[in-house]
Amino acid sequence: MPQLSPELERRLTTAVDRMPAFPKSVQTILEMTRNINCLPKSLVGVVEKDPVMTMKILRVINSAYYGLPNKISSVGQSVVYLGINTIKNLALSFAAVGILPRFNSAGFDVQRYLLHSLTVGSVARLLCEKYARGEADPGDCYVAGLLHDFGKVVFAQFMSAEFVLALTIAADTDKPLHVAESEVIGADHAYVGALLAKKWQFGETLVECIRDHHASDVEPTPMLDCLRMADAICRKHAFGDSGNPWRDEELARLPTRFAADIETVIASLGDLNKHVEDARSFAQIGAEG
Amino acid sequence: MKVKMWGVRGSIPSPGPRTVRYGGNTTCIEVRSDDDSLVILDAGTGIFPLAQSLLARLPVQANIFITHTHWDHIQGLPFFVPLYIPGNKVRIHGAFDLVSMQGIEQVMNVQLQYSYFPIREAELKAGIEYETLTVGESVAIGDATVTPVLMNHPVTDLGYRIECNGKSVFFTGDHEPWLNIYAPEDEGHAEYQTMVEQRQAELDAAIGPVDLLIVDTAYTQAEYPQKIGWGHGTFDTAIAMARRVGAKRLLCTHHEPTRSDDDLEKVFAEVLARHPDPGCEVMLASEGLEIVL
Numbered sequence: 079m080p081q082l083s084p085e086l087e088r089r090l091t092t093a094v095d096r097m098p099a100f101p102k103s104v105q106t107i108l109e110m111t112r113n114i115n116c117l118p119k120s121l122v123g124v125v126e127k128d129p130v131m132t133m134k135i136l137r138v139i140n141s142a143y144y145g146l147p148n149k150i151s152s153v154g155q156s157v158v159y160l161g162i163n164t165i166k167n168l169a170l171s172f173a174a175v176g177i178l179p180r181f182n183s184a185g186f187d188v189q190r191y192l193l194h195s196l197t198v199g200s201v202a203r204l205l206c207e208k209y210a211r212g213e214a215d216p217g218d219c220y221v222a223g224l225l226h227d228f229g230k231v232v233f234a235q236f237m238s239a240e241f242v243l244a245l246t247i248a249a250d251t252d253k254p255l256h257v258a259e260s261e262v263i264g265a266d267h268a269y270v271g272a273l274l275a276k277k278w279q280f281g282e283t284l285v286e287c288i289r290d291h292h293a294s295d296v297e298p299t300p301m302l303d304c305l306r307m308a309d310a311i312c313r314k315h316a317f318g319d320s321g322n323p324w325r326d327e328e329l330a331r332l333p334t335r336f337a338a339d340i341e342t343v344i345a346s347l348g349d350l351n352k353h354v355e356d357a358r359s360f361a362q363i364g365a366e367g
Numbered sequence: 368m369k370v371k372m373w374g375v376r377g378s379i380p381s382p383g384p385r386t387v388r389y390g391g392n393t394t395c396i397e398v399r400s401d402d403d404s405l406v407i408l409d410a411g412t413g414i415f416p417l418a419q420s421l422l423a424r425l426p427v428q429a430n431i432f433i434t435h436t437h438w439d440h441i442q443g444l445p446f447f448v449p450l451y452i453p454g455n456k457v458r459i460h461g462a463f464d465l466v467s468m469q470g471i472e473q474v475m476n477v478q479l480q481y482s483y484f485p486i487r488e489a490e491l492k493a494g495i496e497y498e499t500l501t502v503g504e505s506v507a508i509g510d511a512t513v514t515p516v517l518m519n520h521p522v523t524d525l526g527y528r529i530e531c532n533g534k535s536v537f538f539t540g541d542h543e544p545w546l547n548i549y550a551p552e553d554e555g556h557a558e559y560q561t562m563v564e565q566r567q568a569e570l571d572a573a574i575g576p577v578d579l580l581i582v583d584t585a586y587t588q589a590e591y592p593q594k595i596g597w598g599h600g601t602f603d604t605a606i607a608m609a610r611r612v613g614a615k616r617l618l619c620t621h622h623e624p625t626r627s628d629d630d631l632e633k634v635f636a637e638v639l640a641r642h643p644d645p646g647c648e649v650m651l652a653s654e655g656l657e658i659v660l
Binding site: 117118119122138139141142143144145146147154155157158159160161162163164167168171217 | 466520563
């Protein structure tokens with residue numbers, strides 16, 4: 079894959095500092111933290127649904143100052159290390175940046191992107207619990223799902239002209255979005271998401287999952303399998319919108335660890351509606367979304 | 368190695384007849400290594416009498432280690448008189464603050480502002496250096512080493528393990544043992560519990576067996592349910608910690624500011640009655656107490 083120029087890399091990494099979080103988490107955190115007795119678990123429940131806040135917290139906790147022996151991969155773990163008050167104040171400082179506008183100049187609907195990320199996270203967790211128990215951590219699979227497309231929201235926010243062109247190519251031709259991004263921008267969202275995650279010292283498996291979620295030539299891992307299958311399920315059933323329309327020929331490339339047929343896998347997970355409705359409510363999208 | 372307590376009170380200085388035996392100054396501990404290198408743990412108001420004691424022997428070379436930047440652990444810093452005397456060297460160590468994204472150098476900046484203190488940092492005459500620490504990375508001070516360990520408090524708090532020629536002391540700073548933020552019936556309870564237990568085991572390993580363990584025991588077991596999340600431990604959790612790490616002696620400090628000397632002795636007697644065999648010698652910290660290891 080062609081590399082980003084050092085200047086562009088620098089621009090994208092510093093840009094994330096200024097990236098606002100999603101409306102529901104910002105509003106809820108501002109409300110919750112006015113109450114001194116706000117429950118830690120409620121706060122965690124909000125922060126861990128927001129890809130921007132989660133990304134920023136993992137960045138902070140994995141920074142070199144804490145020299146932690148193992149990389150931290152979840153908001154819950156971050157609370158154990160930093161304490162809820164630090165997480166609360168970090169969340170407030172992220173909330174103070176502002177709110178991601180639903181529509182940006184790339185025309186990329188970030189709330190439908192959020193719905194996609196949340197449902198991929200939830201489904202990846204369910205898949206792990208059912209098909210990869212003991213081989214991968216369900217919480218890590220959730221975070222991988224939540225963050226796998228983070229590069230897209232970075233493109234939408236900071237490289238909107240190029241990204242809109244890539245989105246148009248993906249919608250109007252048979253090229254998948256990541257291929258269109260590579261052509262237009264010189265790197266796809268998976269590369270950029272992984273670049274940020276690596277720079278901020280996230281765990282190697284998480285970096286690899288983000289980097290490889292579209293790659294066809296990598297050795298599958300249990301976590302990557304869960305992520306890819308979850309992504310396929312959510313795109314096929316249009317839970318949110320990743321900007322990358324589902325194509326039936328993808329069925330042939332799905333991970334083989336699950337049941338032979340995608341609909342059988344979905345049926346084996348029980349009722350997904352509750353997860354989708356929770357995600358819709360957080361993404362502030364009605365049933366039409 | 369010698370350890371001397373100069374401030375043993377938590378939260379706010381509490382002078383007066385009710386606290387005269389144990390002392391009202393906030394946290395400050397002097398540690399002298401075998402070669403007489405000076406380590407000062409925290410700069411609560413107890414650092415002021417310590418500073419007076421240092422003036423007889425100039426120049427002073429002091430290594431201050433701040434556990435965390437809450438007022439009761441830094442308030443005495445501008446009154447650390449050696450800072451004003453040319454020829455002295457003061458090195459201030461502490462944690463990186465994730466929320467302000469600043470290192471320990473902000474500790475003086477914040478306090479020495481025009482409206483709050485008459486002297487600017489630029490006017491201090493001693494050689495002053497700051498070192499923002501990385502958790503787990505030891506710092507050599509003379510013949511001693513100081514290792515910062517991440518604790519649990521509402522702001523980043525570093526406990527310090529000091530070793531010198533086979534003797535060791537650990538000070539927690541302010542620390543509350545981790546609790547599960549989920550109720551047993553919540554979905555995330557088991558996962559969080561695993562993380563808490565791992566974290567506890569990591570901390571115990573980092574503290575390790577010590578000759579002297581100095582622990583925040585702000586509350587009694589009975590008071591604690593009203594203080595959950597405030598970032599402090601109890602006498603009972605301190606005894607449990609001492610037992611787990613194999614401490615030879617446990618010194619209880621950060622006394623609750625409204626607790627009189629009589630009350631402190633009363634609750635301490637109750638604790639000892641509850642733990643007739645605590646596994647090590649357990650003592651109450653008092654101003655002026657000196658322990659030679």
